[in-house]
Amino acid sequence: MATTTATREVLINLRARHKQRDLIDRAAEAQGKNRSEFMLQAACEKAQEVLLDRTFFALDKKSYEHFLRLLNAPVKPNAGLKKLLASSAPWEH
Numbered sequence: 775m776a777t778t779t780a781t782r783e784v785l786i787n788l789r790a791r792h793k794q795r796d797l798i799d800r801a802a803e804a805q806g807k808n809r810s811e812f813m814l815q816a817a818c819e820k821a822q823e824v825l826l827d828r829t830f831f832a833l834d835k836k837s838y839e840h841f842l843r844l845l846n847a848p849v850k851p852n853a854g855l856k857k858l859l860a861s862s863a864p865w866e867h
Contacts, residue, residue: 822865
């Protein structure tokens with residue numbers, strides 16, 4: 775996730791124990807970030823993970839079997855796939 779120089783618009787407050795704050799500060803320092811930058815990045819990464827894990831779709835048996843065959847089929851290299859794999863995820867911009 776890239777940090778931006780744009781002005782932030784909202785304030786998020788939370789309370790933590792001293793040990794938690796100290797742990798966060800050490801990790802932020804290890805990455806060359808301040809506490810707010812570190813916490814915001816970590817929270818956004820976790821939020822994205824949670825939302826991606828909640829994607830659901832349903833298929834009938836025939837469609838599901840076709841879907842599994844497609845998933846298990848070897849990937850044939852192509853320009854579109856190379857471009858996709860070289861690009862960054864939308865939430866990394």
